[in-house]
Amino acid sequence: MLHVPTIAKRELTSLFYSPVAYVVLGLFGFGTALLFLGGFGPGAPAEMRNLQWSVLWLMVPLVPAISMRLISEEYRSGTIEPLMTLPISDTQVVIGKWLGAMGFLLTLMIPIALMVLVLSINSDPDLGPILVGMLGLLMVGGLYLAIGTFASSTTQSQIIAFLVTTAVVLAFSPLAVMLARAGWVADKDWLKHALFYINVFGQFEDFSKGIIDLGRVVFFISGTGLFLFFATLTLQSRRWR
Template identity: 50%
Template sequence: MHTALVIAKRELTCQLYSSIGYVVLALFALGTGLLFFGLQFQRGAEATMRSTFTGIVWLLIFLAPAISMRLLSDEFRSGSIETLMTAPVSDGQIIVGKWLGAMGYFVMLMLPVAVLIGVLEACGDPDYGPLSSGLLGLLLVGGFYLAIGTFASALSENQIIAFLLTIFIISFFTFVLYSLPNASFIPNAWREGISYAYVNQQFDDFGKGLIALRSVIFFLSGIALFLFLAAQVLESRRWR
C-alpha cells in the first residue's frame, strides 16, 4: 500500500502541475455554481443540494474522463512506464496508485461544493444528513467513473482515445441503461437487473439522505472490477 500511496502522491502533484487540471477545476466550479444558483438558490426553497448533486453526477460524465485520460496513456507515450514497471512495484500497485491520485484530485474538486454548503448555512438551515450522504454518493460515483477512466487509459497511448472511450463506457452505465428497460424487446425479468446498474438511479438514494448498502456495494464492486481489468491490461502489455 505504501508504494501505491507514493504513486498516488506523484499523480496528484502532476494533476496540480498540469494546465488541464486547472481547466477541469474551473469548469467544475463554474458548472456546480450554475447548477446551485440556477436550480436551487431561490427564496423560500428548501436548504438542500439534492438537485445540484444530481446535476454534478451528469457533469462528471465529461469531467471524470478529463481527469483520468492521462493517468497511464501519458506514461506509455513518454516511455516513463518502463522505469515504473522495472522498479519493485506490482502492476496492481501502479493501477491503485494512479486511481488514488486521481481520487485525491477529485476530492479537491469538491472544494467549490463545500463553499456552496457554506452559502446554504449562511442563508438557511440545511439538513446535514442528506448533504453528507450526497457527498458520499458523489465520491462513489466519481470513484467509479475514475476507475473506468483508469481502465480506458491503460488501453491506449493516446489521451483523446482514452477520454472518448471513458465517456463511451460511462454512457453505457447512464444513457443506455436508462433507456434500455423501456425497450419492448427486453424481458420483464431483466428490467430490474438492468436498472440496478443504472448509475443515476443508484445515486438517487444518496441525494435523498439514504445510504443503501446495495448502492454502496454496486459502486465498490464496480471500482474493484475496473481497477482489476486495468491491472490485467497493464500486465498484458508485458506479453505483447
C-alpha cells in the same frame, strides 16, 4: 501496498501541472456555482438535491478528462518502462494512480463544500442528506475514475481514453435506462433488471435522499474494484503479448 501513497501523491501533483486540470476545475466550479445560484434565494428549499443531480451530469464529461492521462501518458512518454522495472507490483501502480485522481476529485468538491457553508449560514439545511449525497457523488466519481483508469491503460492516446471512458460512463447511466425501456428488452425480465442494476444514476438515487444503502455502497465499491482489476490485467498483458 506500501508504495500506493507515493504513486498517488506524484499523480496528484502532476495533475496540477497539466492544463486539463485547470480547465476541469474551472468548468466544474463555474457550472456548480451557476446551478447553486439558480436554486438559491428566499423561499427556496435549503437542500442540494437538485444541485447534486446536475453535478452527476457534469461529471460525465469532466471525470473522464481527469483520468484520461493516468496511464496513457506513461505509455506515450515511455516512462512506463522505468516505472514497471521498479520492484513494485502492477496493482500498486494502478491503485496509486486511481487514488491520485480521487484526490483531484476531492479538490473538485471544494466549491460544493463552500456552497454548503453558504447555505448553512443563510438558512438551516438538514446536513445529513447533503453529506450523504456528497458521499454518493464521490462513489460515482470513484467508479468513473476506475473506468477511466482502465480505458487509459488500453491506449497511449489520451483522446481515445477520454472518448472510451465517456462512452462507457454513458452506457452505465442514460443508455442503460433507455435500453431497459426498449420494446425488445421489455419481455426479458433478467435483462431489464440487469440494465436497471448497472444504472449508476439509479444507484445514486438513494444517496441523494440521504439513505446509505449497503447494497448501493457494495455496487460502487465492487464496480470500482472490478475496473481497477481490469486495468491491472491490461497493464500485465504486455507480459503475455
